[in-house]
Each structure stands twice: as C-alpha cells, then as structure tokens.
Amino acid sequence: MSAIFGVFSWSAAIAEDKAFYSANGYVHIRNVFNSSEAALLSRWVEEIGAWPQSNESKWMHHYEHTVHGARLTRTENIVSYLPQLGRWLMAGKLPSLVGQLLGDDVFLYKEKINYKYPGGAGYAAHQDAPAYKQLSRHLTALVAVERATVANGCLEFAAGRHREGLIGLTEDGILSQEAEASLDFTPCEMEPGDVAVFSSYIPHRSRPNHSGERRALLYLTYNAQREGYLRDEYYRHKRAALKSGQLSLIKHFQGVALSSPEVPDQQPITARVEVTVAGEASALANGQAHAAPTAAPNVLDELRAMFATYGKTMYDSVVTQEEHALQTAALAERAGASDMLVTASLLHDVGHLLLDEHMGNDGFLDHDKQHELAGAAYLAGRFPDEVAGPVRLHVPAKRYLCQARPGYWEALSPASKRSLEVQGGVLSSEEADEFIRRPHAAAAAELRVFDDLGKARAAPTPTLEHFLSGAVMRVLTGRADKNVA
Structure with a gap:
C-alpha cells in the first residue's frame, strides 16, 4: 500500500x-x-x-x-x-x-x-x-x-x-x-x-x-x-x-x-413525522413499520431501560409515569382491546420519557412540546402504525372527545384540563368530524379514554414485564391481532 x-x-x-x-x-x-x-x-x-x-x-x-x-x-x-x-x-x-x-x-x-x-x-x-x-x-x-x-x-x-x-x-x-x-x-x-x-x-x-x-x-x-x-x-x-x-x-x-443539545428548549421536530393538532391533514410516518423478530429482545431491553431511567418520575401529583402507563394498559387489556391497542396504551406517553418531561420540570404542563409526535416517531421505527398511529393522535383525541362526548370535559382531571388549553382547546364540531375520519383516530379516542382513567392512586395493575413479555412481544414478533378500532 x-x-x-x-x-x-x-x-x-x-x-x-x-x-x-x-x-x-x-x-x-x-x-x-x-x-x-x-x-x-x-x-x-x-x-x-x-x-x-x-x-x-x-x-x-x-x-x-x-x-x-x-x-x-x-x-x-x-x-x-x-x-x-x-x-x-x-x-x-x-x-x-x-x-x-x-x-x-x-x-x-x-x-x-x-x-x-x-x-x-x-x-x-x-x-x-x-x-x-x-x-x-x-x-x-x-x-x-x-x-x-x-x-x-x-x-x-x-x-x-x-x-x-x-x-x-x-x-x-x-x-x-x-x-x-x-x-x-x-x-x-x-x-x-x-x-x-x-x-x-x-x-x-x-x-x-x-x-x-x-x-x-x-x-x-x-x-x-x-x-x-x-x-x-x-x-x-x-x-x-x-x-x-x-x-x-x-x-x-x-x-x-x-438542532441543539438543549433538550428542554426543543420542540421535537422529527425527520419522519409531521402532524398538525388543529384538525388539518397529517403525514403518516413511513419506514420500518414492524421490528424484525430478531430485534424484539433489543426493543424490549430499550423499553426496560427507558422505564428504569424515567418511569419513577411523577406524571402528576398522584401517579408516576410508569404507574400511569401500567394503569392505561391494564384498562385496555381488561376491556378486551387488541395487542396493538394494549401496546399503544402502555407506550402512549413514551414521548414524555424521551423528552424527560415530568412534574419535577418547571412548566411541564405550561408548554406543549408535542410529546405525542416524539413518541410516535420513536415507535414508528419499531412497531406497526397500528401502535404508532393512535399514539400520534392521542392528544387531539382528547380535544375531539371534549366536543363529541357530553360530560367528557367535566370528568377530566385538573392536570388534563390544564394541558388541554396549551394543546389547543376543544375542537369545533367541523374539526371533530374531520378528525374522526383519519386513520387510527377511532383507536386513538379509545386509547384516550383509558389514558384519562389511568391516573388513580395506588391502583393495582400487572407488572411492566407482564405487558412487555405479552402484548408487546406478540406485536414485535408478528403474532398480534391487528384489528383495532
């Protein structure tokens, strides 16, 4: 040479x-x-x-x-x-x-x-x-x-x-x-x-x-x-x-x-997701929609590490991030939801973990950093869009339900009412009609109901491993039922 x-x-x-x-x-x-x-x-x-x-x-x-x-x-x-x-x-x-x-x-x-x-x-x-x-x-x-x-x-x-x-x-x-x-x-x-x-x-x-x-x-x-x-x-x-x-x-x-190493100051702009939360058309994430079976253990280890690092932070004054995730997934499982929707329910707030958003951060609920987009972008590289899609839409689904379901707004927790305002408020009837016609919107609305109920103090749930080795593993290895609402 x-x-x-x-x-x-x-x-x-x-x-x-x-x-x-x-x-x-x-x-x-x-x-x-x-x-x-x-x-x-x-x-x-x-x-x-x-x-x-x-x-x-x-x-x-x-x-x-x-x-x-x-x-x-x-x-x-x-x-x-x-x-x-x-x-x-x-x-x-x-x-x-x-x-x-x-x-x-x-x-x-x-x-x-x-x-x-x-x-x-x-x-x-x-x-x-x-x-x-x-x-x-x-x-x-x-x-x-x-x-x-x-x-x-x-x-x-x-x-x-x-x-x-x-x-x-x-x-x-x-x-x-x-x-x-x-x-x-x-x-x-x-x-x-x-x-x-x-x-x-x-x-x-x-x-x-x-x-x-x-x-x-x-x-x-x-x-x-x-x-x-x-x-x-x-x-x-x-x-x-x-x-x-x-x-x-x-x-x-x-x-x-x-664009900067200063994560808290960044709106999570991703390379594969662009979604408006005001009822306008969204561009669905593309790419690897399903993790290969050999990659499943790595994805599970990644999720374990994420919850171990951030899951014990407080979601609100009552539950931790992990408790909220487990309660939401347990409600979906008890309702007979598919593995896809159970997985989406468990991981719907993974964007909060990625962005280290929790009650210990000043202004956690005062600024909308669009955690649903960060979470959906992360999930889209590892899971089918039957998982990433409802996660992507679970925030506008709250705005939709406030318009479409009588009494829904009144039943929201104070934290959810507060975050609703920074997320854009209640959709108009026309925006609600447009929203529910989107792919995965009905599943997102169903997930949203589980999300709102999954904030109870000391509620008994299965363990994180129950869901990871069950519904999540079946989704990752192609053995899950894809039929979601």
Whole structure:
C-alpha cells in the first residue's frame, strides 16, 4: 500500500474485490488504514465532536434524544475546518480507491461523521440516490473509526439489489414496508481502519445502538469529476432545504432529531413525522413499520431501560409515569382491546420519557412540546402504525372527545384540563368530524379514554414485564391481532 497522500495501490485481490463489488453493490476492504492511521482518524473525530455549535454556515452538528439524554449524532461539512483530514479525503488513497471502483476520477461530494452513541437510533431501509438528484455517477466510502457490530448498529446491505434502480420508493425517500420485507440484509461488521465502498443504489439500513459502546463512522460520498465539483452547492442546498432538527434530505432517521443539545428548549421536530393538532391533514410516518423478530429482545431491553431511567418520575401529583402507563394498559387489556391497542396504551406517553418531561420540570404542563409526535416517531421505527398511529393522535383525541362526548370535559382531571388549553382547546364540531375520519383516530379516542382513567392512586395493575413479555412481544414478533378500532 502506498503512502497516505499517494495513490492507493490495490492488493493482489483487486480482481476479486471488483468482482464482489459488481455483483453485490458493495465491498468491504479490511485494513485500508493501518493502526497508526486509524488512531489519527480517531483523534480527529474526537476533535471534531468537541467543536462548538456553529451558527456561521460552517460545520453542521446534529443531535438526537436518547434514553441517556441528548447526544451528538452527526457532524458534516468538516474538511474545510480540519485541513489535515481534508487532504486524506480529497486527494489521498480514498478517492483513488473509489475512483478505481467507479471507473472514473472523482471529487468529494459530501462528508459526515455518524457517531451513534449508546441508545442512538437507527436508519430505515433506504437508498442514497434519491438524495443526490443532480448526480448520476457516485459512490460512498464508509470508514470505520470505531468497531461497527450488529450490537451497536452496523450497516446492513441488501446484496445484489443495486442493479434494480429505485426500489419501493415512498414520498419520504425511503423503502416501503413491502419492499424492505422482500429483501435480505447482510450486516457489515467492521474494525477501525476498514473501508466499505457501496453503490448509492444498494438498499441499506442500520439498527439502533443497543450496546454500551459508541460506533463512529465516516461517510464520504464521491462523484465522477466529469459531473463537476458540486460539494459547495450541495451544502448550500442542504442548509436551505433542511428544517430545524432534521438530519437529511430523505426521512430515514428513526429517532428524535434535535438542532441543539438543549433538550428542554426543543420542540421535537422529527425527520419522519409531521402532524398538525388543529384538525388539518397529517403525514403518516413511513419506514420500518414492524421490528424484525430478531430485534424484539433489543426493543424490549430499550423499553426496560427507558422505564428504569424515567418511569419513577411523577406524571402528576398522584401517579408516576410508569404507574400511569401500567394503569392505561391494564384498562385496555381488561376491556378486551387488541395487542396493538394494549401496546399503544402502555407506550402512549413514551414521548414524555424521551423528552424527560415530568412534574419535577418547571412548566411541564405550561408548554406543549408535542410529546405525542416524539413518541410516535420513536415507535414508528419499531412497531406497526397500528401502535404508532393512535399514539400520534392521542392528544387531539382528547380535544375531539371534549366536543363529541357530553360530560367528557367535566370528568377530566385538573392536570388534563390544564394541558388541554396549551394543546389547543376543544375542537369545533367541523374539526371533530374531520378528525374522526383519519386513520387510527377511532383507536386513538379509545386509547384516550383509558389514558384519562389511568391516573388513580395506588391502583393495582400487572407488572411492566407482564405487558412487555405479552402484548408487546406478540406485536414485535408478528403474532398480534391487528384489528383495532
């Protein structure tokens, strides 16, 4: 292998590597960077992660909310502010390697670091090409700065499917549920210094980080030089196109994205959910609507950790967050509700846990941070929309019931009456008629009734584990009845 800033010298296995890439749409090449080089990359990533937020059109930090609090999830537009790294990425062995696979000289088009701290969210199955509409010839080099494993959310590729163009593309720019279910994904576990080069048309995804270690990766996209140097144009366009807190031009991120690490001051703007609470049309979340059976234990562990961390905080002056969740789920179960609705009832306020909202926070009920959207975005990456949909609508369902059901408002707790006002108040009759016609609105109204009743002092309920190993597990493993109201 040549010097760092020279041309990449292929090993004797070049023909085999090229053949593998051609057949599969990606190739994993080990030890492209030696241990000293990998250590230097690691130091640079640490330095970049410590940079302050920039409001001067420089680097771009993005954050997400995890069960451990706000964490840096991505930094991009970095090479101009760390020239040593820029030389590696723009004129070193990487563009030479990518150019030989592409069959053309290349320019760096975009660069980013995805950190994926413990508890960090995954990315729904997608192809990169929809985000690069001005290009026709482009590849991405993935550099492992830290170990990437199944446990901490390595990339998974649908080998060989890059030849089919765009597959099952939704309005959000990701693969449809049906398209994802038809693909076989192979994990690409990597060690520091490894590089994986992949086509912008190969379907890929990554799981949440369920381990205790971070998984930092460099993503470097290159385009054929004949198409021009377009990196500056890309970042100008992206800055203009992105909403605050959004990570990408396609909506594949499965977590709660934040534009700042200061979680309490953020309205939870997610990459995959946009809902109005005033009776206007909502865009339903897309992406992985059903967690794979092998992922079920990880999802359950994630929920256990979340309730262990935040569940003992007070929902109101009478019940804790966990007590309220258990009472709501128990009421649904006793009423004969489906596993989908029991699960939605248990997790309807998971957004409060994600945002660390509770009575110990000043102004918990004075400001509407739209916990239902944060919760629904989190659930949509792990559960069917028969679970996420009612959760998404359970706040406007209270406003609906105040209009549609005589005596409903009078029976609300003082806390619910107070929160109703900051959530927009009672719907008009016309808004109520429009609301109940939405998908999952009837189930949301049913959930809402359980929610309002689930605030009794010391009410006996089954344990959290009863629901996790019962209804929730059946939903995660595809054994639940989907027929909900």
